[in-house]
Amino acid sequence: MDESRSPSELLPPELSPAAVNVYRRALEEGEFRFEDAVAVSGLPRDQVAECRDALVASQLLQPSSESPGTLVPVNPELAIARLAEPIESTIRSYRQAMESTRERLLLLMPAYLGRTASGSASGGLEIITEAAEVQLLVNHAVDTCSKEWLSVQPGGARDPIALQQALPRDLEAVHRGVRVRSLYQHTTRTQLSIRSYVSAMAEAGAQIRTADQLAERMFIFDRELAFIPRRSQPGQPPGAVVVREPVLISFLCTLFDQFWANAMPFITDGPGYQNVSSELRVALLGLLAQGLKDEVVAKRLGMSVRTCRRHIASIMQELGAESRFEAGVKAAQLGLLTSSELE
Missing domain, CATH: 3.30.870.10 (Endonuclease Chain A)
Known part of the structure; x- marks a missing residue:
């Protein structure tokens, strides 16, 4: 097998609706009969031949071991296994080559x-x-x-x-x-x-x-x-x-x-912020008490500046503070910088 070929080149072409119908007819008759397929399908002979060739390439038709020259339909699972074997062999070869290369190169580490x-x-x-x-x-x-x-x-x-x-x-x-x-x-x-x-x-x-x-x-x-x-x-x-x-x-x-x-x-079937809101507020209050800018606070907490300012405004209103720093100081004075106080 040529291992330089891509996986797509190792696969047969996609089956047309006409080829599928030809395969179903072969299942009903137990074998592929060219003249019957032409008569039943109403397709030109060259198109029926193309369907036959596509089914053979897809391993869905194979020569009968009992009647040479006769094509019989094959179980799709068996066809898949036959098609997959050369690709899996190529993958194994690539993995072995890559592992060998890796071992050689790591000697230089x-x-x-x-x-x-x-x-x-x-x-x-x-x-x-x-x-x-x-x-x-x-x-x-x-x-x-x-x-x-x-x-x-x-x-x-x-x-x-x-x-x-x-x-x-x-x-x-x-x-x-x-x-x-x-x-x-x-x-x-x-x-x-x-x-x-x-x-x-x-x-x-x-x-x-x-x-x-x-x-x-x-x-x-x-x-x-x-x-x-x-x-x-x-x-x-x-x-x-x-x-x-x-x-x-x-x-x-x-x-x-x-x-x-x-x-x-992180419990995904629970609420979003609600089960961590107390801890988040404590962290925000602590950063405000340090006098940090909104941009710095937002970055520390992994949120946008706009969201951060919305939280800060809510806290300032609750504490009756006129500035961010005052909100942090008041929170410290009231003992709010522990999560238990906010629960």
Whole structure:
């Protein structure tokens, strides 16, 4: 078989309604009879011949072992199996070739990680400057991790298309036994697309929680590989630091566990904000008490500035405060900066 051919080239053409009717006629008669097919269908002889050839290519007609020269109809399931075998063989070949290539190239990792050239880091750290390259490496890590995948994803709304594209890959990780724990911010609970994503992941066995505030984005795979943002100054181009150093990996895992312990389970069949509203209000009051600008507060809580200002206005009205800072101070004086006071 020519493995350079694409999967579409290995498949037969789509069957026309006329070919389907010819197949049904063959089922009724127990064999394909050319003259009968012409007479019953009313089709030109060349078109009946095309239908026959399409059915043979689809493995739905095959030569009879008992009567040479006679074509008999085949069970569609058997036809599917025969068509799939060369494609599955090609896939196996590609996987074996890719695994062999991966093993050969990974032999060079110690040399690559030990380099000290400008723009790189040694000691189990690697700097990736291109966002597309980072995404490619993260996707590969999701595909190859075998034990655990931890993620911290701050911010509010998520791209629905990106979520839909990621779901099959993420579910595959759960199905092969990877323990998946993900952290989002409370504000994601109102987004229908992420609730749908979380529902599918949770049903498969993933654990997902939300918190009022989270640190930077972080992914940890099998407690051996981590991705953290490459951001040493504002406005820096996107990128990531790839971490393989065991001590630093252990620190990041401990940090994740602290966030996880203080987060709340994301229950998709429950309310959106309602079961986290007290914690969200406490966090907002605490940030107001620090005198932070609306834009900073909104970013910390993963919500839009407009939504943030609406919450602030409601709180100011409740407290009878004339400024945001005064609202935060009054909340502190009244002992409202603990969630128990707001429940």
